[in-house]
Structure formats: structure tokens, C-alpha cells
Amino acid sequence: MRFAGGIRFPWRLTASRVSGCRGLAVDNERGRGSGMEIHQLRHLLAAAENSSYAQAAKRCFTSRQNVAHSIKAIETELGIALFERHGNEMVLTPAGQQLAGEAREIVTKVDGLHVMFAGPDASDQTLNLAVSTNLFAGISLGTDEYIAQHSDRLRVSEMSCEDCYRSVCTGKADVAVVMCMERKFPDCDVLEMGEGSVSFALTSAASPLGRKESLSVMDLKDQKLLLMSEPVFQYAPLFAQLDSLGFDRANVSVIPSTSSMIHVVKRSGGTGIVSDKFSVAPPAGFCAIPLSDPRLNWHFYILFQKNSASFRSIAKFAQGIQGTF
Numbered sequence: 001m002r003f004a005g006g007i008r009f010p011w012r013l014t015a016s017r018v019s020g021c022r023g024l025a026v027d028n029e030r031g032r033g034s035g036m037e038i039h040q041l042r043h044l045l046a047a048a049e050n051s052s053y054a055q056a057a058k059r060c061f062t063s064r065q066n067v068a069h070s071i072k073a074i075e076t077e078l079g080i081a082l083f084e085r086h087g088n089e090m091v092l093t094p095a096g097q098q099l100a101g102e103a104r105e106i107v108t109k110v111d112g113l114h115v116m117f118a119g120p121d122a123s124d125q126t127l128n129l130a131v132s133t134n135l136f137a138g139i140s141l142g143t144d145e146y147i148a149q150h151s152d153r154l155r156v157s158e159m160s161c162e163d164c165y166r167s168v169c170t171g172k173a174d175v176a177v178v179m180c181m182e183r184k185f186p187d188c189d190v191l192e193m194g195e196g197s198v199s200f201a202l203t204s205a206a207s208p209l210g211r212k213e214s215l216s217v218m219d220l221k222d223q224k225l226l227l228m229s230e231p232v233f234q235y236a237p238l239f240a241q242l243d244s245l246g247f248d249r250a251n252v253s254v255i256p257s258t259s260s261m262i263h264v265v266k267r268s269g270g271t272g273i274v275s276d277k278f279s280v281a282p283p284a285g286f287c288a289i290p291l292s293d294p295r296l297n298w299h300f301y302i303l304f305q306k307n308s309a310s311f312r313s314i315a316k317f318a319q320g321i322q323g324t325f
Contacts, residue, residue, distance in 0.1 A: 001128035011212070015186055025196055036077060036195075037076055038062060038107065038110055039060075040070035040071075040074055041103040041106060041107050041308075042060060042107060043056060043060055043062070043066070043067045043070035043104055043142065044071060044074060044082065044100060045104060045107060046059045046067070046101070046186070047067055047071060047083070047090060047098060048092050048100045049184065049186045051069075051091060051187070052089065052090060053067045053068050065293060068289075071083065074220075075222075076097070078099070080093070080095045080096070080099070081093050081096070082095070082099060083096055093142075104324040108191075108192075109187055111189055111191065111306070116260070123207060124150075124153045124313065125153065125312075125313035125318075126153045126154070126155065126159070127154055127155070127174040127175055127313060127314060127317060128157075128167075128174045128175075129157070129165070129173065129174070129175055129176070129177070129292045129317075130157050130158075130159055130164040130167045130168065130171045130172075130175075130176040131156060131158050131159075131177050131178070132158075132159070132160065132161040132164050132176070132177070132178040132179050132229075132234070133159065133160055133161070133229055133256045134179075134228050134258055134275075134318065135177060135178070135179050136277035137275060137277065137278050137297060138179045138197075138277055139177075139179070139267055139277070139300065140277070140324060140325070141162060142324035143321060143325065145324075145325040146286040146320050146323075146324050147177075147321075150320070154317075155162050160228075160229035160230065160234070160256075161178045161179070161180045161229055161233055162229065162230065162232075162233035164176035164177075164178045165178070165185055165187075165188065165233075166270070168188045168304060169187045169305075171305070171308075174308060174310050174313075175302065175303065175304045175312055175314045175318065176301075176302070176303040176304075177301070177302055177321060178300070178301050178303060179275070179295070179298055179299070179300050180233070180236075180297065180298070180299060180301070181234065181235055181237045181238060181298065181299065182196065182236075182297070183233070183237075183299075184236060185303055187190070188304065188305055189303070189305060189306045190301050190302065190303055190304075190305050191304075191318060191322065192300065193300040193302060193322055193325040194300060196294070196297030196298060196299045197275065197276040197277075197298045198276050198290050198294075198296060198297055198298075199274075199275070199290070199291045199296045199297060199298055200273070200275070200276065200278070200288040200290055200291065200294055201215050201219075201220065201271050201272070201273060201287060201288070201289050201291060202261070202262075202265065202271065202273070202274045202279075202282060202286060202287075202288050203265065203266060203271045203272070203286065204266070204271075204285065204286060205287045205311050206285075207269065209271065209289060210287045210289070212289055214287070214291070215289050215290070215291050215292065215295065217238065217241040217242060217245065217293060217296075218245065219258065220242065220247075221242065221245045221247055223251065223271045224252075224269065224270040224271065225251060225252050225253070225270065225272075226253050226255050226264055226265065226270050226271065226272040226273075226275065227252060227253070227254055227255070227272075227273060228254070228255070228256050228273075229254060229256065230254060231249070233239075235273070237295045237296055238273070238296050241293075241295075251272070255272075258274075258278070260302040262283055262286065265286065266286075273291075274288060276298065300325070302318045302321060302322075
């Protein structure tokens with residue numbers, strides 16, 4: 001497989017285990033003359049996430065023909081069909097879904113290499129940093145310290161997770177550090193930091209939920225939820241499940257301030273969703289109960305644009321943040 005810059009690795013994805021949809025294999029290709037390239041995998045992922053070659057082309061700053069050519073080249077090499085048409089949309093086949101998962105891991109690792117080797121000698125250029133609401137209540141002390149130590153070259157703005165993403169996409173922010181439940185960020189580059197940490201429900205110790213050792217989504221179905229931002233973006237996995245249970249979104253209040261959330265729970269009840277870090281020492285009269293479903297864990301992401309003029313400084317900052325996880 002050839003990576004960006006012409007570097008070639010002696011292995012390639014093959015379809016030797018795809019026919020039964022049990023997975024993809026990585027075979028040695030020394031002596032072989034063909035191989036997929038990273039830009040083809042990027043085209044595949046963009047097409048999968050946009051259900052359209054035309055939209056994938058816009059995202060990848062290329063032509064629809066180039067995207068179609070990349071998809072065809074992969075299909076020919078592996079001997080599988082990646083997409084099928086459903087109405088006006090291109091939908092991944094079962095084999096295509098498996099390949100997309102493998103491709104995403106490869107592209108993520110390659111993007112990590114770009115960051116790893118771009119930053120060490122970069123100048124400390126001042127960066128516009130967007131952080132998601134209450135990020136500092138969720139990150140470790142080491143991460144907090146790193147940001148504080150570099151505050152002289154950071155212009156920090158706190159905003160919702162979605163606004164962080166949009167700010168990076170539009171160039172208003174050079175880089176963002178966000179905390180949210182697992183999701184994709186299709187219009188920018190992304191690095192995930194560490195592994196997901198457990199989400200907790202903050203509630204009154206005297207409430208019925210307060211007597212439970214852990215909570216499921218079903219336990220939250222009839223609760224008034226207090227969230228840091230609009231649920232669609234930051235809490236997508238949670239609301240995918242709640243909506244399927246008939247949850248009434250009128251029972252959601254957006255309260256970005258942790259102190260205000262505590263005040264509301266104390267005065268009128270309700271349940272907040274908080275971080276592992278916050279759960280260590282909840283206020284008197286409150287308890288933090290873990291959510292048992294790992295799909296609801298918090299994830300921490302660095303968002304950026306690899307084609308930014310400030311990329312080397314961004315990469316240096318990202319390396320430092322990663323080192324604290």
C-alpha cells in the first residue's frame with residue numbers, strides 16, 4: 001500500500017475473508033505490482049459518510065470522476081462491490097461496511113503520522129483554540145496544566161461542541177479540543193486522545209435513581225435531562241437510543257454551567273450527564289452514577305485542518321495534548 005508521499009508498505013487489504021462478511025485480511029504483497037493508496041481510502045470514506053460521490057468529491061476537493069475511479073479501483077483489486085444504490089443514495093454493502101471500518105483505522109493512523117512528524121521543530125505560533133463547554137471539568141489535571149502552560153500562545157474560546165467543529169471547518173479556530181460521546185467529524189481532520197471514559201448521571205442522592213449502582217438508557221427515559229449543549233451533536237449515541245424508546249425531547253434543558261446544573265437539580269430535580277472526573281467528588285447531597293453502556297462513554301478529540309497554514313504549530317500543540325492522555 002502506498003502512503004502519501006510515495007512511501008510504500010509491504011502489505012495490502014485483501015478480500016480473502018470478505019465473502020462470508022467475517023472480516024478483511026491484510027496480506028503481504030512483496031512482489032506484487034498493485035496496491036491501494038491513501039487517497040483512494042479517503043474517497044471511499046467520504047462517499048460512505050455522504051452517500052454520494054458528488055458530495056464526497058466536494059469534501060475531498062476533487063472531481064466526482066476521481067472518487068468514482070478510486071471506488072472502482074478498490075472494488076477491482078478486492079473483487080467485491082462496495083456500494084449499492086438505494087434511490088438517490090449510494091449505500092455501503094456489507095463488505096463495504098467492513099472495508100470502511102478497516103480503512104478508517106488506516107487513515108486515522110496515517111493522519112496521526114502527519115501530526116507526529118510535523119510538529120517537533122515548529123515555531124510556537126499563536127493559535128486560536130476552541131474548547132467545548134465544560135471541557136476543563138472533564139480533562140485530566142495534566143491536560144489542564146499543558147493548556148495553561150501554553151496560554152501565552154493560545155487564544156481560547158469556549159463554545160458548544162458543534163460550534164467548535166464549525167469553527168475549525170470555517171477557519172475561525174485553528175484547532176479545537178472537544179469532549180463528546182463518540183461521533184464522526186467528516187469535514188475536518190481529527191485525532192482521538194486516549195480511550196473513552198465513563199459517563200455519569202448526576203442526581204439527588206435522595207432520588208430513586210440515587211439508590212442504583214449503575215444506570216441504563218431505560219432508566220433515563222422518563223427523566224428531565226440537563227445537558228451542556230444541544231443533544232443532537234454532543235450526545236448523539238444517547239439520543240439515538242432515547243428516541244427509539246419514545247423519549248420526549250421537551251424534557252431536555254441545556255445548561256452549560258455546572259454550577260447552574262447543580263442548582264436546578266437541587267431546586268427542581270432532574271438528571272445531569274457529567275464526566276468521570278466530576279463524578280469523583282460530587283457536591284453534598286448529590287451522587288454520580290455510571291452509565292453502564294460503553295457506547296455512551298465520553299471521548300476526547302482534537303479537531304484541525306491539515307491544509308492549514310498553521311499546521312506545523314497545530315501539530316506541535318496536538319502532540320503535547322496527546323502526551324497528557
